[in-house]
Amino acid sequence: MKKHVVGIDxxxxxxxxxxxxxxxNILSKVRQPTLAEQGPEYALQQLFEMVYETLALAGVExxxxxxxxxxxxGPLDTKxxxxxxxxxxxxxxxxxxKTRLESEFQVPVTIENDANASALAEWRFxxxxxxxxxxxxxxxxxxxxxxxxxxxxxxxxxxSAGEVGHQILLPDGPRCGCGKRGCLEALCSGPAIARRxxxxxxKKPATAILTLAGGCIEQVxxxxxxxAARQGDAVALKLVEETAYYMGWGITNLVNILNPDIxxxxxxxxxxxxxxxxxxxxxxxxxxxxxxxxxVKIMPAQLxxxxxxRAAVALVV
Amino acid sequence: MKKHVVGIDxxxxxxxxxxxxxxxNILSKVRQPTLAEQGPEYALQQLFEMVYETLALAGVExxxxxxxxxxxxGPLDTKxxxxxxxxxxxxxxxxxxKTRLESEFQVPVTIENDANASALAEWRFxxxxxxxxxxxxxxxxxxxxxxxxxxxxxxxxxxSAGEVGHQILLPDGPRCGCGKRGCLEALCSGPAIARRxxxxxxKKPATAILTLAGGCIEQVxxxxxxxAARQGDAVALKLVEETAYYMGWGITNLVNILNPDIxxxxxxxxxxxxxxxxxxxxxxxxxxxxxxxxxVKIMPAQLxxxxxxRAAVALVV
Numbered sequence: 001m002k003k004h005v006v007g008i009d010x011x012x013x014x015x016x017x018x019x020x021x022x023x024x025n026i027l028s029k030v031r032q033p034t035l036a037e038q039g040p041e042y043a044l045q046q047l048f049e050m051v052y053e054t055l056a057l058a059g060v061e062x063x064x065x066x067x068x069x070x071x072x073x074g075p076l077d078t079k080x081x082x083x084x085x086x087x088x089x090x091x092x093x094x095x096x097x098k099t100r101l102e103s104e105f106q107v108p109v110t111i112e113n114d115a116n117a118s119a120l121a122e123w124r125f126x127x128x129x130x131x132x133x134x135x136x137x138x139x140x141x142x143x144x145x146x147x148x149x150x151x152x153x154x155x156x157x158x159x160s161a162g163e164v165g166h167q168i169l170l171p172d173g174p175r176c177g178c179g180k181r182g183c184l185e186a187l188c189s190g191p192a193i194a195r196r197x198x199x200x201x202x203k204k205p206a207t208a209i210l211t212l213a214g215g216c217i218e219q220v221x222x223x224x225x226x227x228a229a230r231q232g233d234a235v236a237l238k239l240v241e242e243t244a245y246y247m248g249w250g251i252t253n254l255v256n257i258l259n260p261d262i263x264x265x266x267x268x269x270x271x272x273x274x275x276x277x278x279x280x281x282x283x284x285x286x287x288x289x290x291x292x293x294x295x296v297k298i299m300p301a302q303l304x305x306x307x308x309x310r311a312a313v314a315l316v317v
Numbered sequence: 318m319k320k321h322v323v324g325i326d327x328x329x330x331x332x333x334x335x336x337x338x339x340x341x342n343i344l345s346k347v348r349q350p351t352l353a354e355q356g357p358e359y360a361l362q363q364l365f366e367m368v369y370e371t372l373a374l375a376g377v378e379x380x381x382x383x384x385x386x387x388x389x390x391g392p393l394d395t396k397x398x399x400x401x402x403x404x405x406x407x408x409x410x411x412x413x414x415k416t417r418l419e420s421e422f423q424v425p426v427t428i429e430n431d432a433n434a435s436a437l438a439e440w441r442f443x444x445x446x447x448x449x450x451x452x453x454x455x456x457x458x459x460x461x462x463x464x465x466x467x468x469x470x471x472x473x474x475x476x477s478a479g480e481v482g483h484q485i486l487l488p489d490g491p492r493c494g495c496g497k498r499g500c501l502e503a504l505c506s507g508p509a510i511a512r513r514x515x516x517x518x519x520k521k522p523a524t525a526i527l528t529l530a531g532g533c534i535e536q537v538x539x540x541x542x543x544x545a546a547r548q549g550d551a552v553a554l555k556l557v558e559e560t561a562y563y564m565g566w567g568i569t570n571l572v573n574i575l576n577p578d579i580x581x582x583x584x585x586x587x588x589x590x591x592x593x594x595x596x597x598x599x600x601x602x603x604x605x606x607x608x609x610x611x612x613v614k615i616m617p618a619q620l621x622x623x624x625x626x627r628a629a630v631a632l633v634v
Binding site for chain 1 (some may be wrong): 392449450462466471472473474475476477478479480481483484485488495497566569570571573574575576577578604606608609611612613
């Protein structure tokens with residue numbers, strides 16, 4: 001009886017494979033570095049071995065595996081299962097990931113970009129359970145997003161929907177990784193917060209942010225800003241306030257356009273907790289239209305460390 | 318055999334009722350002023366009589382009517398059919414429109430806000446035919462919108478989705494009708510274009526805009542701006558360029574978030590044609606992410622004068 005699934009999480013720095021039962025409980029896991037510079041063929045051979053190893057660890061026969069879900073950096077085509085040159089996976093150019101995995105394992109493979117898969121996992125297993133219109137946003141090295149409507153990922157015309165981090169707030173603002181200027185991501189991603197912190201430190205070096213970064217401005221990260229803000233550091237509190245304002249502005253636009261039941265904020269926002277969430281909520285309450293603002297909950301995402309594994313599994317359970 | 322439907326279009330200035338066949342062809346129509354100041358009971362009695370008259374005009378027995386579709390200003394609740402104080406319908410406070418119509422006519426009644434119903438009509442009968450992800454935007458006294466996914470209106474958590482005109486572009490910009498500042502609507506609606514034109518004329522009165530408005534700055538409307546731009550007037554061309562930039566910026570955000578197959582622009586954009594559409598397309602091409610920008614068509618809406626009637630009918634055919 002085929003009642004187990006395999007989840008594969010492909011990141012720029014690590015690969016992970018898990019085996020889960022039909023309700024999504026994870027039974028075993030294997031992880032190792034991606035060594036992205038080795039390219040897709042190397043990674044694929046590693047993944048083959050890892051899947052077999054993960055099945056063995058769980059005591060699950062290959063014949064009991066019903067499907068494989070893959071969470072991977074995009075862009076990718078969910079219908080054909082071809083991956084198109086994700087920024088964090090050099091050499092994965094028009095790589096037929098789905099076909100290659102199906103050839104090896106002879107089961108249906110579903111591939112999905114990681115933000116969408118994470119959104120689905122939050123709907124299935126996390127903070128989005130029970131809601132029909134779920135918006136998930138991650139604040140990490142970028143600001144990604146996924147929209148889950150009635151339990152299904154909303155893909156849009158060509159699997160590009162949910163790029164909520166690339167709404168433009170300040171057209172003359174800082175350059176974004178996408179090549180444009182002033183995207184929400186260019187203001188509120190981890191590196192963007194760190195960049196704004198460095199600018200602030202140049203003007204006012206007497207801040208706990210610098211101390212927490214070991215006195216070296218090049219080492220400043222968003223975590224140092226949040227920690228310094230918790231200590232009451234004025235420079236850090238101002239940076240957190242700005243971050244919450246831009247996030248709140250961006251979420252306001254999403255609330256007015258999408259009227260979600262819930263917005264789930266992951267990674268940095270999850271780690272920061274009320275420090276960031278409260279001023280974000282206040283900004284949305286002040287800027288959004290009354291009716292959609294009344295309807296929406298703005299909450300931390302719930303899945304944390306297990307998110308990548310759950311994301312892959314959510315695609316096939 | 319019940320094969321006809323009735324459409325009701327309730328606006329702030331006019332009421333219209335139509336009878337259509339099962340494919341949406343309109344057979345008869347009656348219209349009259351809303352006299353909105355008379356309140357909802359008066360309008361409802363008028364609508365009852367108008368429906369009977371429209372059926373008679375079409376030679377359709379009441380027993381052959383299968384359903385009624387109603388397009389009405391929002392906010393409203395599509396499930397309960399209660400209308401909640403639309404700005405253009407004073408006194409319609411928690412008015413149970415669906416129940417009242419169903420009591421009178423003994424057929425199922427579907428009510429929908431006019432922007433959503435228009436979007437559905439464009440998908441069913443107009444420029445959105447054949448597309449799975451359709452975004453309709455009207456540039457009129459406000460900037461409304463509707464999202465049609467796989468042939469169904471996307472409502473969101475509480476029927477507030479699609480308020481695309483209330484994404485905030487300039488938080489310190491002009492006051493919007495919604496009470497906030499710098500919404501797309503506060504920059505690009507008809508009255509907003511006229512307001513920017515008046516500001517421009519104050520600075521530089523030698524413009525064809527003023528001539529077209531009969532020399533009276535108070536009479537300036539968006540139509541005068543478009544006409545003057547067609548004549549090559551420099552002030553008007555600058556205003557059109559600004560309008561296209563803001564519209565293009567707003568549409569860029571929608572393209573990155575929703576990845577639509579097509580964006581259909583109604584009313585002012587329809588009337589302006591290439592004058593406005595071309596620079597809007599150029600702005601989106603410059604600002605949006607490559608993949609969703611490649612997928613999207615930006616086109617004029619198609620239904621024009623018949624939109625209100627088709628909108629009501631689209632809800633029930």
